[in-house]
Amino acid sequence: MKQAVRQHKLLLTVTLLFSIITSAAGVLIALVLQKVIDAALQGDLGLFREILLLSLVYLLLLGVFGFIYSLSSKALIRNLTISLRERVFRGVFRQNAEAFSASNTADYLSALTNDIKLLEDHYIQPMLQVLQNIVVFAASLVVLLYLSPLVTAILVGCMVLMFAIPSLFGKALQTKQSAVSSQMSIFTSRLKDLLSGYEVIKSYAMGRYAEQTFKEENHRAANIRFAADRMFALNESVSHTLAILTQFAVVFIAAYLIITGNLSAGSLVALVQLSGGFVGPVLVIMENLPKIQGIKPVLERIDLLAEVNNEPITEGLTPVFNNSLEARNLQFKYTQGKPVIKDISLSLEKGKKYALVGPSGCGKSTLVKLLTGYYDSFDGIIELDGTDLKRLDREQLQQMVSTIHQNVYMFDSDIRHNICLHEEFPDEMLDRALQTSGIHKFLQHTPNGLLSPVGENGLQLSGGQRQRIAVARALIRNKPLLVLDEGTSAIDMQTAYEIESRLLKLEELTLITITHNMNEELLGLYDQIIYMEDGIIAEMGSLKELLERGDKFRSFYTLEKEEVPAAG
Structure with a gap:
């Protein structure tokens, strides 16, 4: 006051x-x-x-x-x-x-x-x-x-x-x-x-x-x-x-x-x-x-x-991502409760594609939030190109990451604003994002195209349409690191496959996908699959390696594949 x-x-x-x-x-x-x-x-x-x-x-x-x-x-x-x-x-x-x-x-x-x-x-x-x-x-x-x-x-x-x-x-x-x-x-x-x-x-x-x-x-x-x-x-x-x-x-x-x-x-x-x-x-x-x-x-x-x-905003170091994002002995728990992440160490290389899989509640989303600077009260070390994450400028770090969430929030505005989020982009970039995300397929049926209102939290759109907007929102920014947090779960399988496969082909993009989709063809395109259980990394490797190993991932993969028809 x-x-x-x-x-x-x-x-x-x-x-x-x-x-x-x-x-x-x-x-x-x-x-x-x-x-x-x-x-x-x-x-x-x-x-x-x-x-x-x-x-x-x-x-x-x-x-x-x-x-x-x-x-x-x-x-x-x-x-x-x-x-x-x-x-x-x-x-x-x-x-x-x-x-x-x-x-x-x-x-x-x-x-x-x-x-x-x-x-x-x-x-x-x-x-x-x-x-x-x-x-x-x-x-x-x-x-x-x-x-x-x-x-x-x-x-x-x-x-x-x-x-x-x-x-x-x-x-x-x-x-x-x-x-x-x-x-x-x-x-x-x-x-x-x-x-x-x-x-x-x-x-x-x-x-x-x-x-x-x-x-x-x-x-x-x-x-x-x-x-x-x-x-x-x-x-x-x-x-x-x-x-x-x-x-x-x-x-x-x-x-x-x-x-x-x-x-x-x-x-x-x-x-x-x-x-x-x-x-x-x-x-x-x-x-x-x-x-x-x-x-x-x-x-x-x-x-x-x-x-x-009243606290001055301290400007940290400018983040640079040319080589790797590493975590060592990482541990984290929320304000109350037992640890969610337990002594995790891993290294993610720039340009490679990683699929993060495991049972619900095993800590997948929490791990990704830690790696991308969302939480800062953790034990252990996270480094981006050898620099401690806590020393980096938080706002600039956030600008290096795009996230496609499972639960998409829509601002009560029009489609264009929900994609661009108050920023201006060239028309060719916007068109590319519309094509890649599949928005162009339903845009012609809207009353005012990109200027059509979405309603409160996208009430006037279907779940799949909201998800496509979230994909376009992330793609148009062309960030070096993209997190796909069940980001295509509300889209039909064919469109989801098209979007994910296109992302996997972008060479400069480092992709971390949190998924329950056990599509063998898609999982086979990832450089590494990280399988988590109860806050730890239980197994890591390519799809072929993990299936040949026949351990925990194979059991999870087989069970998920069996449950897909019943779920449908």
Whole structure:
């Protein structure tokens, strides 16, 4: 939050300056009223006209300054919320993969929407109101002392009472506000889960369950917010009662002073006006201070998510891949649980093709993610052309690798954007990617060709069409290392065979394919098959060598081949 404020310190300074001017000028209206009433009671028409003229000029300036303050404060709130969202978003995306995966994406959504809104409503706006009303309070105190020290002393005594009682609500409000933020994060998570599972809910007739689940979460979130609102209501009602009591005291004491001849009628009006300007600011401060205190847990959460921005991004060495990618004694486990990768050592040569096979859950995808720099908290050594992966520039390393995932994510845009991903490519490169991936076969049936929308996460496309777009997305970039993570599993066998065989013929391309497809002809084209079991490399070699060896791979290969017809 502090960095966001420093980023807009000039606008903050302007806002505070005009806040002081308008607040102090508003208080001085009481003295204008005093002069007008005293002039009227004295029957001094000349003085009355003079005060009227000065009042018109005064009100005009007050209106101009008030407009500048209002505009600058709104601009400040806008800029701060923009900065906070950008800092949180950058912080989230600068996390490594493990840290990002440790939280539900709904938590990030809640932070960027609900929590930022809470900060705006319960921190930024209240803070500006508190600062403005401190000026009003100080100016009112000076004028009150000028008019009547006795009334001022009584008002100050009442103020102490007004501050003492509602301050008891501060800790309770902080607890309630923290509960609201936590529950809204849970609510967002549940809502995202239900909306993302729409097809499953429909397929298994879970509509009533979904409605009931949403109803319960909706009521729970609303009730927790209402519990916080009840505490705010109690705080506000006590504050208002004490404020009215204070104003009553001022009126009766001032009336007594007029009766005894120690105060003029104009001064009475000024004192009543100032008591509102004295009590009102205290009332606003008392209502807002618990909000500011209560929002601290949310503010800490926002700062925690954004704190990655405070760490300078260190530029590593430029990665070079001319010879090999090697791993030695590689071990890895997720935050909780047993090791997923256990003491693996292997060497992948540039330009060669590798098939990574093995039972589900044996660590194939994790191994590839480690080799390509996706995870960095591992034991052992990974080197690219003899340079430790941890010393390389992470962004440049990622730009050397293209990955075709099994579960393809589509951005809610058109086909072209989902292939190019905000980059520009020559038409011939795009055409080549369309032909190789097989997109050209269905493109002619779309309403607007490459500009046809794909819908949310490719909802308007079939699974095979989404997979082809993912293949084109990887091929168009012509990276030296390509990972095919079950990347053709949703395509018909003939197209999948065509795509994979074309990739295998690209001499400069280093290909790592994670596959369950035991097509003998395709597997025979790979330079080496890496067979994994339970986080270790059980066997390595060409298809011919592994089959002749007749060990673990052969058993797996035979079993998979037997299950293919049944699966079909």
